[in-house]
Amino acid sequence: MFSVFRDLIRYNIEFAIGLILVGAVVIFAVLSYFSPVDPSLIYMAMPDQPPSGQYWFGTNSRGQDLFWQLSAAFRNSLIFGITVAVLSRIISITVGLLSGYVGGWVDRVLMFINDIFVAVPIFPILVLFYFVLRNNMDSFTLALIMACFGWPFDARLIRSVALGLKHREFTRHAVFAGMSTPKILLEEHLPYVMPIVFSTFMANMLWSIGLEVTLAVLGFTNLNNPTIGTVLYWAISHSAIVVGVWWWIVIPVVLIVMTFLGLFLLAVSMNEYIDPRSRLRRMGA
Amino acid sequence: MSTLLDVKNVSKQFTMGGMLSRKIVRAVEDASMSLSVEKPEIFTIIGESGSGKTTLARMILGLELPSSGEISFRGKTVSHRVGRAERLEFMANVQPVFQNPFEAFNPLKRIDRYLESTATRFLKVTQRDDIDAAMDGALQKVGLSLAEVRGRYPHEMSGGQLQRAAIARALIPNPPLLVADEPVSMVDASLRMSIVNLLKSLRDDLKVSVIYITHDLATAYYISNRLIIMQRGRIVEMGDARTVLDNPEHPYSRLLKNSVLSTEDAGAGKLATDPGMVALAGELVGKAGRLVDRPDERSVRVY
Amino acid sequence: MTQDILTVEGLKAYYQMNYFGVSREVRAVDDITMTVRKNEIYGIAGESSSGKTSFIKVLAAAIRPPMRVVDGSVKFNFKSGPIDVTTATPQQLDAIRWRSLSYIMQGSMSTLNPVRRIGKTFEDFAKRPLAASGTPYRERVLGHLERLKLPADVLNAYPHELSGGMRQRVTIGLATVCHPEFVIADEPTTALDVVVQKEVLGLIREIQQDMGSSVVFVTHDMSVHANMTDRVGIIYAGRLVEEGPTRQMFFAPKHPYTAHLVASLPRIGDTTQRPALEGRPPSLANPPQGCRFHPRCPLAIDKCKTEVPPLIPVANDHRSACWRWQDVAPLVKPHQAHGVMA
Numbered sequence: 001m002f003s004v005f006r007d008l009i010r011y012n013i014e015f016a017i018g019l020i021l022v023g024a025v026v027i028f029a030v031l032s033y034f035s036p037v038d039p040s041l042i043y044m045a046m047p048d049q050p051p052s053g054q055y056w057f058g059t060n061s062r063g064q065d066l067f068w069q070l071s072a073a074f075r076n077s078l079i080f081g082i083t084v085a086v087l088s089r090i091i092s093i094t095v096g097l098l099s100g101y102v103g104g105w106v107d108r109v110l111m112f113i114n115d116i117f118v119a120v121p122i123f124p125i126l127v128l129f130y131f132v133l134r135n136n137m138d139s140f141t142l143a144l145i146m147a148c149f150g151w152p153f154d155a156r157l158i159r160s161v162a163l164g165l166k167h168r169e170f171t172r173h174a175v176f177a178g179m180s181t182p183k184i185l186l187e188e189h190l191p192y193v194m195p196i197v198f199s200t201f202m203a204n205m206l207w208s209i210g211l212e213v214t215l216a217v218l219g220f221t222n223l224n225n226p227t228i229g230t231v232l233y234w235a236i237s238h239s240a241i242v243v244g245v246w247w248w249i250v251i252p253v254v255l256i257v258m259t260f261l262g263l264f265l266l267a268v269s270m271n272e273y274i275d276p277r278s279r280l281r282r283m284g285a
Numbered sequence: 286m287s288t289l290l291d292v293k294n295v296s297k298q299f300t301m302g303g304m305l306s307r308k309i310v311r312a313v314e315d316a317s318m319s320l321s322v323e324k325p326e327i328f329t330i331i332g333e334s335g336s337g338k339t340t341l342a343r344m345i346l347g348l349e350l351p352s353s354g355e356i357s358f359r360g361k362t363v364s365h366r367v368g369r370a371e372r373l374e375f376m377a378n379v380q381p382v383f384q385n386p387f388e389a390f391n392p393l394k395r396i397d398r399y400l401e402s403t404a405t406r407f408l409k410v411t412q413r414d415d416i417d418a419a420m421d422g423a424l425q426k427v428g429l430s431l432a433e434v435r436g437r438y439p440h441e442m443s444g445g446q447l448q449r450a451a452i453a454r455a456l457i458p459n460p461p462l463l464v465a466d467e468p469v470s471m472v473d474a475s476l477r478m479s480i481v482n483l484l485k486s487l488r489d490d491l492k493v494s495v496i497y498i499t500h501d502l503a504t505a506y507y508i509s510n511r512l513i514i515m516q517r518g519r520i521v522e523m524g525d526a527r528t529v530l531d532n533p534e535h536p537y538s539r540l541l542k543n544s545v546l547s548t549e550d551a552g553a554g555k556l557a558t559d560p561g562m563v564a565l566a567g568e569l570v571g572k573a574g575r576l577v578d579r580p581d582e583r584s585v586r587v588y
Numbered sequence: 589m590t591q592d593i594l595t596v597e598g599l600k601a602y603y604q605m606n607y608f609g610v611s612r613e614v615r616a617v618d619d620i621t622m623t624v625r626k627n628e629i630y631g632i633a634g635e636s637s638s639g640k641t642s643f644i645k646v647l648a649a650a651i652r653p654p655m656r657v658v659d660g661s662v663k664f665n666f667k668s669g670p671i672d673v674t675t676a677t678p679q680q681l682d683a684i685r686w687r688s689l690s691y692i693m694q695g696s697m698s699t700l701n702p703v704r705r706i707g708k709t710f711e712d713f714a715k716r717p718l719a720a721s722g723t724p725y726r727e728r729v730l731g732h733l734e735r736l737k738l739p740a741d742v743l744n745a746y747p748h749e750l751s752g753g754m755r756q757r758v759t760i761g762l763a764t765v766c767h768p769e770f771v772i773a774d775e776p777t778t779a780l781d782v783v784v785q786k787e788v789l790g791l792i793r794e795i796q797q798d799m800g801s802s803v804v805f806v807t808h809d810m811s812v813h814a815n816m817t818d819r820v821g822i823i824y825a826g827r828l829v830e831e832g833p834t835r836q837m838f839f840a841p842k843h844p845y846t847a848h849l850v851a852s853l854p855r856i857g858d859t860t861q862r863p864a865l866e867g868r869p870p871s872l873a874n875p876p877q878g879c880r881f882h883p884r885c886p887l888a889i890d891k892c893k894t895e896v897p898p899l900i901p902v903a904n905d906h907r908s909a910c911w912r913w914q915d916v917a918p919l920v921k922p923h924q925a926h927g928v929m930a
Contacts, residue, residue, distance in 0.1 A: 169388040172348075176376055177399045177454060178406025180369075191393045333781035334752075443868035473635040473808060478852045479864030500782060503811075507854040507862065530856055544782040546789075548853055551814035552835030554629075556790035563783065 015269035021262030032071035039072035058247040073226040081205035087147030092155035100162025117152040202267035295354035313337040332515035377407040380455035382465035386448035390439040407458035524583025537566040594624040599660035616642035618826040631817030639826035649673035687717040690768035700747040707743030753784035825880035832906035842908035
């Protein structure tokens with residue numbers, strides 16, 4: 001695993017750039033744990049100060065130091081994205097492997113549910129949840145709801161791999177070696193879908209963070225919790241560009257682009273790495 | 286004589302296609318055969334693609350259920366729709382040998398885990414030493430040893446070693462019956478004979494019966510005691526391997542034998558097939574007929 | 589003396605790979621010298637990963653990275669003029685493809701476009717090289733189909749509507765409709781059933797005799813070589829180890845590997861124990877020193893471990909690369925009595 005990582009950094013420029021971008025953002029987000037100010041408080045600094053030696057990213061119209069504000073926002077957003085990705089991966093692996101291997105009515109029922117989740121439009125549902133839950137709508141609840149919608153496409157992908165694995169001779173060999181179904185799924189088949197899981201993990205994070213930004217900008221989340229989306233919401237509601245506080249918009253946007261580009265590059269380079277053809281080439285087959 | 290495996294009037298139909306173009310494929314029709322406990326033998330099922338030989342093998346392994354008729358092993362009906370304990374007990378007695386040695390093991394996993402799982406599941410041994418003894422014993426039977434196999438991944442071993450290891454794995458529960466579906470069709474010439482010879486020695490030395498499924502008449506002649514020849518789901522000829530192949534009676538059997546490329550006339554470029562023979566064999570497809578016993582203990586389908 | 593249509597000299601084709609820092613050189617074809625005569629079927633035998641596929645890729649002028657021709661030449665002597673496919677330009681190769689140099693592939697499904705009628709595929713293949721259209725073109729194609737014993741209405745069929753044997757006959761038809769001088773057949777019957785296999789083999793031979801072209805026929809199945817070819821070359825670990833007239837190869841082999849291949853063939857009417865060859869073909873990335881067969885060879889001596897045996901003439905029209913070729917005993921005699929052998 002470590003050597004794979006080292007080789008990827010050394011020989012895959014996309015992966016290296018992606019790693020640097022994401023690494024920088026992660027370090028920036030981790031800094032929030034050492035923040036001297038509470039990011040939820042307002043008017044702790046002089047408002048509308050441009051970036052300077054004292055305030056690296058300037059301050060906003062609400063009197064917050066943008067450096068620490070954004071640091072906390074990125075931490076919250078990244079944790080949110082990872083939570084959604086982990087939860088939805090668990091669902092998609094379970095459904096995909098089970099559906100592909102067991103087949104029959106289990107497959108039909110699971111894929112029926114899967115198709116429902118594909119068909120249902122997620123955005124109105126999230127807005128609905130916001131109006132029902134209102135102040136109880138915290139980050140984790142939102143992550144749970146989005147995880148419930150983030151799995152169906154990837155489950156189909158995993159199912160298609162599992163279908164192929166089911167008919168490989170080693171699967172039948174495992175059955176006749178007395179292995180139980182869970183053992184076959186977890187030990188024989190899971191290693192084959194892990195690469196897919198990794199690359200869809202990144203894609204899923206992109207999707208969930210992006211959706212959270214959309215919801216927040218429209219005001220459908222808890223606005224007191226600093227996230228990438230809520231930072232932008234406040235900037236827009238204070239007409240930051242119009243009044244000349246450009247750094248309030250530009251700096252978060254640059255950071256978001258860095259995050260998204262980084263995650264995208266990681267997903268793409270991982271995808272290339274796991275592509276069976278390039279994998280075969282590497283193994284010299 | 287008690288029967289080990291009894292296949293009685295077994296048929297299997299598959300429904301192909303969607304709602305509009307539904308088509309029923311009769312993969313196996315009215316097949317019967319039986320193996321006895323006392324006399325271990327290599328029983329060969331010969332057929333071309335679409336003859337139903339693989340379907341028959343899958344039914345014997347309990348991976349498919351017959352549409353009609355019954356397959357029983359030591360008096361118990363073979364089926365996958367039984368409790369796990371009963372299914373495991375069946376698997377301890379009937380084990381498969383796979384087609385492609387390079388596919389038989391998960392390339393990402395070590396080989397010995399299959400052997401270990403077999404030993405713990407079927408022999409119910411839990412002590413490390415007992416498990417190792419069981420694995421080593423089985424590997425010795427095929428000319429390998431645990432020291433050679435332990436901790437190795439499939440890509441580290443040759444095709445011959447892999448096929449041997451797979452057969453050793455199947456031998457751990459001391460099954461009286463192995464089902465080998467085309468075990469040599471995907472392997473190179475130099476490997477082919479080592480596998481065929483191994484099957485032969487399993488019968489002679491370990492008294493294991495083998496159901497050997499193949500399209501290759503030459504290896505069938507070489508190792509089998511009895512055989513059946515299948516044409517489009519029907520058994521057309523059945524009997525002692527030498528008797529049948531030396532002098533096949535059914536037109537289809539004769540055509541098959543005639544199509545075997547012999548090396549006797551190497552270099553002469555003799556490739557003519559008698560079109561009359563092909564036509565005669567082709568005419569009989571789909572005709573029911575009935576199996577008639579002959580004095581030399583073979584049965585032939587007549588029309 | 590018959591004229592040679594193909595002359596391969598000192599051909600070396602290596603795969604040079606560099607993936608994620610691991611650079612490997614696989615010597616798939618290592619110093620092969622051979623010729624193919626006009627109007628003969630030359631068989632190439634070898635196990636999987638022996639380099640035989642790479643060799644015919646070079647012959648077929650399908651040299652693509654990571655494979656590279658490192659050394660040697662592959663010269664065809666066509667009526668249209670001589671050409672070396674290792675140095676020819678894409679335009680020159682286009683000019684000979686199908687017209688002079690043609691292929692029959694293993695999987696008929698990959699040659700035939702599943703959504704095009706057979707007739708359309710024939711047009712794609714044959715219209716330009718034949719330089720004919722309208723009635724002459726149609727007559728030419730129909731005449732060719734008749735020779736292949738295919739009904740004229742296959743032209744209106746889609747590939748999936750035909751049986752495996754019919755499809756393989758169609759691909760043979762496509763490969764031969766332009767009357768090429770040289771045909772490369774890569775395991776064309778491996779996936780077929782025995783009855784159909786014999787029919788298709790007979791057909792290829794018949795067409796070859798008819799057109800007077802040369803065929804390089806590749807398969808690992810020695811019994812196919814026995815009945816199909818005029819001469820056979822055996823490839824082991826990237827090298828040609830023996831070459832000779834088919835009959836001599838079967839009954840008087842001069843290389844232990846060939847002797848083994850022939851001896852291991854089971855035959856109806858003979859139940860004597862057949863020997864198996866232990867070990868496996870060497871890795872082409874790291875082949876053994878000296879003779880590449882020595883780790884598996886029953887006749888190996890110390891010399892074999894260090895010195896590479898050259899491919900030398902051992903009998904009329906027969907070459908072998910073995911230091912001990914004189915000690916190779918034929919393991920099979922022609923027309924053995926049924927089942928009786930010492």
